[in-house]
Amino acid sequence: MSLADEKYINFTTYKRDGTAVTSPVWVVGLDDGTLGFWTSSTSGKAKRLRNDPKVLVQPSDARGRPRAGTSPTAGSAVLATGTQADAVRTKIKAKYGFMVGVTKALRALNNLILRKKEPYGDVAVVITPS
Numbered sequence: 164m165s166l167a168d169e170k171y172i173n174f175t176t177y178k179r180d181g182t183a184v185t186s187p188v189w190v191v192g193l194d195d196g197t198l199g200f201w202t203s204s205t206s207g208k209a210k211r212l213r214n215d216p217k218v219l220v221q222p223s224d225a226r227g228r229p230r231a232g233t234s235p236t237a238g239s240a241v242l243a244t245g246t247q248a249d250a251v252r253t254k255i256k257a258k259y260g261f262m263v264g265v266t267k268a269l270r271a272l273n274n275l276i277l278r279k280k281e282p283y284g285d286v287a288v289v290i291t292p293s
Contacts, residue, residue, distance in 0.1 A: 173220065
């Protein structure tokens, strides 16, 4: 099974001091062999990628527990816009369907309760495994 076929992967980025930060994310395969997911432009993942494109990816469950028998794969990632971001959005909606609406509603509720205005999935991340 390829990373693109996984429901969740652990996505590891690095702080400026080199500390690794891992988050489970949805993932889709793109036509050029890269992987993609979306996140908020205000998320830590997006902020860390602006400083360091180096990443690790590994199959996981929704809570970020790595799948037994798998190992991390190194790669690089960039924040994408335009047609590349549109392709990621289209594929995520097709793969995750109903859950996209559920998570978007939960984000809106969280923003309302905490009086924040964090966008939902407004930036795409494209990963090129090494």
